[in-house]
Amino acid sequence: MGKEILILGAGFGGLEAASILRERLDDSYSITLIDKNDHFIIGFSKFEVMFGRRTAGQVKSFYKDLAHEGVKFVRDTIELIDLERKKVKTRNHTFGYDFLIVGLGAELAPEATPGFVEGGYEFYSLEGAERLYPVLDKFTAGTILLSVFGKPYKCPPAPFEAAFQLHDFFTVRGVRDAIELKMLIPAPAPMPNAKGAAEQLRRRFRERNITLLTEHKVTGLDPVSRQAHIKGREPLAYDLFIGVPLHRAPEVVRESSLGNGGWIKVDHRNLATEFENVYAVGDVTQIPVGDRAVPKAGAFAEAAARVVAADIIYKITGQDRPMPFEATGVCFLEFGGGQVAQVSANYLGGPKPESVLEGPSQALRAGKESFEHDRLRRWFRQPNGESYG
Ligand SMILES: Cc1cc2nc3c(=O)[nH]c(=O)nc-3n(C[C@H](O)[C@H](O)[C@H](O)COP(=O)(O)OP(=O)(O)OC[C@H]3O[C@@H](n4cnc5c(N)ncnc54)[C@H](O)[C@@H]3O)c2cc1C
Numbered sequence: 001m002g003k004e005i006l007i008l009g010a011g012f013g014g015l016e017a018a019s020i021l022r023e024r025l026d027d028s029y030s031i032t033l034i035d036k037n038d039h040f041i042i043g044f045s046k047f048e049v050m051f052g053r054r055t056a057g058q059v060k061s062f063y064k065d066l067a068h069e070g071v072k073f074v075r076d077t078i079e080l081i082d083l084e085r086k087k088v089k090t091r092n093h094t095f096g097y098d099f100l101i102v103g104l105g106a107e108l109a110p111e112a113t114p115g116f117v118e119g120g121y122e123f124y125s126l127e128g129a130e131r132l133y134p135v136l137d138k139f140t141a142g143t144i145l146l147s148v149f150g151k152p153y154k155c156p157p158a159p160f161e162a163a164f165q166l167h168d169f170f171t172v173r174g175v176r177d178a179i180e181l182k183m184l185i186p187a188p189a190p191m192p193n194a195k196g197a198a199e200q201l202r203r204r205f206r207e208r209n210i211t212l213l214t215e216h217k218v219t220g221l222d223p224v225s226r227q228a229h230i231k232g233r234e235p236l237a238y239d240l241f242i243g244v245p246l247h248r249a250p251e252v253v254r255e256s257s258l259g260n261g262g263w264i265k266v267d268h269r270n271l272a273t274e275f276e277n278v279y280a281v282g283d284v285t286q287i288p289v290g291d292r293a294v295p296k297a298g299a300f301a302e303a304a305a306r307v308v309a310a311d312i313i314y315k316i317t318g319q320d321r322p323m324p325f326e327a328t329g330v331c332f333l334e335f336g337g338g339q340v341a342q343v344s345a346n347y348l349g350g351p352k353p354e355s356v357l358e359g360p361s362q363a364l365r366a367g368k369e370s371f372e373h374d375r376l377r378r379w380f381r382q383p384n385g386e387s388y389g
Pocket residue numbers: 008009010011012013014034035036037042043044045046047076077078079103104105106123124125154155158250252281282283284296297298299300301329330331332333
């Protein structure tokens with residue numbers, strides 16, 4: 001009798017798990033990947049859209065072009081994860097499973113910050129980035145507030161990258177001197193957990209004349225008077241407000257006994273949940289490490305998926321005992337002026353969590369480009385049927 005491996009969410013985690021399992025298991029194991037979208041996008045390509053360097057259409061990779069033909073893709077919205085009956089209900093179907101991998105990512109909650117939907121912009125969704133570009137394109141003078149509302153949020157360096165790229169964007173257009181750029185973060189320092197990051201970032205902010213306001217938690221916006229309310233401080237006026245929305249676990253996860261109202265807790269060694277043969281990977285999980293947590297980033301989602309695939313293969317074949325999850329990965333950071341830095345992290349593999357900023361340099365740009373290229377080539381064929389070369 002064949003076995004069913006069901007993967008919920010075709011992001012970094014889901015795509016990587018599906019690819020490895022398909023390569024390693026024979027056809028008696030069916031692998032089904034479900035996602036509500038028809039396409040995948042690399043997180044950092046939202047900057048390409050936000051700054052008008054590429055269109056939304058140019059950054060999408062479509063699931064109809066999955067590289068592994070033996071992975072069945074179903075486009076549908078998952079509405080119920082029923083762990084007792086081992087069933088997953090989507091809008092149109094019901095699926096059973098022998099193994100379940102949940103990689104449903106994080107949901108953005110812009111409405112959780114009063115006034116933000118009406119008065120602000122974001123670049124964490126593709127639609128948000130698309131909406132923001134024409135606004136930036138027309139902006140020639142005034143005050144821009146760029147704010148992170150709270151933790152956890154995907155890719156800790158991303159908001160700082162936004163700041164540096166805003167500076168470059170307006171400099172090239174010759175209007176930077178007429179624009180005041182202020183960044184507000186609730187933390188006492190920018191990326192305090194990554195060694196070397198805070199000093200580098202602060203220096204770059206000073207050089208670029210971007211005001212960095214730490215311990216500034218924006219609690220809401222007044223879109224009429226264009227004021228941002230800040231916890232325990234005077235409000236700040238803005239002409240354009242760009243924020244990183246609060247994140248939460250997707251509704252279907254919060255409402256299941258996997259999430260119990262929040263993120264999924266897993267055994268950090270193999271990403272197993274408390275339910276038999278049910279795993280969770282990526283942004284949808286919360287993995288505490290001392291007073292921190294494994295960051296939400298594609299690199300960690302993918303690393304987790306490799307461990308889960310190995311664990312399942314070991315359960316099935318008894319071969320290749322898997323290595324524990326080390327939470328290692330790299331996040332890139334656009335530093336402006338064409339330079340790229342990278343934050344390399346190992347959260348669970350050593351005696352204490354390690355996270356170090358390297359660069360910035362022109363040379364690291366090649367690493368960022370191959371990060372994107374390698375993943376797309378591994379997971380997708382080109383629409384004409386060829387592999388990405
Ligand atoms: C601006 C920006 C820059 C970034 N830069 C980097 C970087 O340099 N390096 C890095 O490692 N990471 C980066 N990230 C973060 C990275 O994109 C995410 O952490 C990563 O996508 C998480 O992978 P995942 O598989 O956990 O979830 P996702 O990739 O978010 O995938 C989850 C999938 O689940 C689907 N889904 C959710 N709910 C349902 C449902 N009910 N029914 C059906 N489908 C559903 C979604 O459609 C989605 O496709 C960046 C993010 C942003 C926003």
